[in-house]
Structure formats: C-alpha cells, structure tokens
Amino acid sequence: MVEKLTSIEGPMFSGKTLEMIRFADAFTVGGHQVQIFKPAMDDRGEGSNQIKSRLFGRWDATPIDQPEELLNKLRKGVDVVMIDEIQFLNQTNPDGVYKIVEVVDKLLDTDIKVVISGLPRDFRRQPFGPMAELLARAQDKVVLKAVCDEIIEDGTKCQQLATETQRYVDGEPADWNDPVVLVGDKMEGYAARCIKHHVVRNKPIK
Ligand SMILES: [Zn+2]
Structure with missing residues (x-):
C-alpha cells in the first residue's frame, strides 16, 4: 500500500465523525485492519472507548492523552490508523514542533495509512493546533460543511x-x-x- 494521509476537516456539526466511521467501515470491508484513536478529553460516545456520530454509527476508539501514546497502543497488524478530533492533540516538543505531526510522519514512514479528522480553525478563526501542518501534508482531503x-x-x-x-x-x-x-x-x-x-x-x- 502506498503511504497516504487523508484529512477530514470541517466545522462542528458537519459530520466529521460520521465520515470517519464511513471510512472505517469501507476499509474494513476492503480487508484492512483499522484502529481509531481519539483524545482522551473528548467524551462523546458511551464510555471513553468509542467515537460516536451524532446521527448514527459508532466505532471502538483508543483514548490517548499524549501523541506518543499512539505508537505504544498501536495493535499489531493495523494498517490503517484513524485519529478523531486531532486538533486537541496540540502538545509540542521543545523545538515547538507538534508531537502528533511527528507521530503521523512516523506512521506514514512505516506504510501505515492515516486518516485524520478535526476542526481546521478555532472559534477565533485561527489555525487550530496542529491542523495547519497536518492539512498541508494530506494528499487526499475531504472538506465538510454544515x-x-x-x-x-x-x-x-x-x-x-x-x-x-x-x-x-x-x-x-x-x-x-x-x-x-x-x-x-x-x-x-x-x-x-x-x-x-x-x-x-x-x-x-x-
Ligand atoms: Zn449564515
């Protein structure tokens, strides 16, 4: 599989999580091993181990506090990693580089496909955390609107x-x-x- 980063961006209520679930279903039907991650602070869904669309559908999701936890919690054999609400994973290393951007780069280097979802801009209409850098890296973009x-x-x-x-x-x-x-x-x-x-x-x- 060719390395590839897909982004799903849009404001709140635009169906980003629904789109991520749709991708997860499609990849699974296609024989891929999918693992979804989400910031531990996002507590939509029943319990903290799921992502849930406001409309329908839910998927198990692994909560992480720190970006580097993703690599430790990655299950063997997974070839598609999805990260929901990625704008909240905004921790930086001492050089000011977003840690989640480094993690995504590492995944892509190991031929794992990555799908990210997040708010491109915050309520001030400023770039939201790592989103600007991640969107610049994505070869495939889904832009949703409400x-x-x-x-x-x-x-x-x-x-x-x-x-x-x-x-x-x-x-x-x-x-x-x-x-x-x-x-x-x-x-x-x-x-x-x-x-x-x-x-x-x-x-x-x-
Ligand atoms: Zn209006």
Whole structure:
C-alpha cells in the first residue's frame, strides 16, 4: 500500500465523525485492519472507548492523552490508523514542533495509512493546533460543511453553507480574549456558521 494521509476537516456539526466511521467501515470491508484513536478529553460516545456520530454509527476508539501514546497502543497488524478530533492533540516538543505531526510522519514512514479528522480553525478563526501542518501534508482531503442556522431579519434561517464554528459564552458570541477552557460557572455553546454570520467580539484590528 502506498503511504497516504487523508484529512477530514470541517466545522462542528458537519459530520466529521460520521465520515470517519464511513471510512472505517469501507476499509474494513476492503480487508484492512483499522484502529481509531481519539483524545482522551473528548467524551462523546458511551464510555471513553468509542467515537460516536451524532446521527448514527459508532466505532471502538483508543483514548490517548499524549501523541506518543499512539505508537505504544498501536495493535499489531493495523494498517490503517484513524485519529478523531486531532486538533486537541496540540502538545509540542521543545523545538515547538507538534508531537502528533511527528507521530503521523512516523506512521506514514512505516506504510501505515492515516486518516485524520478535526476542526481546521478555532472559534477565533485561527489555525487550530496542529491542523495547519497536518492539512498541508494530506494528499487526499475531504472538506465538510454544515448549514448556518442563524436567524435572519425575516425570521427564517440563513441556510448558507457553514464553514466556521461559532462559540457562545453565556449566550453571547465569544470574545477574542475568552480563554479556550472556561473557568467558573460560565456556560458555553457552539454552532456552525457561514462566514458572514461568524462573530468574534473584540477581534484585534491589524
Ligand atoms: Zn449564515
């Protein structure tokens, strides 16, 4: 098998996990040995040992805290590695290189096919962790979109294709300076938005 990196990118609610499950099913039917990994912090799915689509379908997934754990937990004979929500594996080595990028390179060097899935941009519309580097390496790209459900002036929904992830804090569009992990009892929520309706309050003007 020729080494190959496939990326699945899109905002929240665009069906990235569903697409990953579809790939996993197809590779398995084709006789490949698939193992899915996910950041331990992503707790969707029943228990922490699965990935689960919001629509349907689930697959066993190996949770990892650190990128290098992937190599230790890789089962013998696996020839397709999939990594869900990879933007959260954002640890860097002292040179500032993302560790997960090094791990993906190692897998590709050993002729293991890799499929990654993640959010390309964060709520500030900035590159999310290792995603920019990983997307640049991918030879095969799946770009997913959701649908913007912002209520517009006439009371209907926008319905344009949504490429961005809108973050809300206590019901208001998030501020540029809001921490990625909230402290205290603030409530946060997310929605998929078209570029026109994506709001970042107090974004610095360059
Ligand atoms: Zn919109």
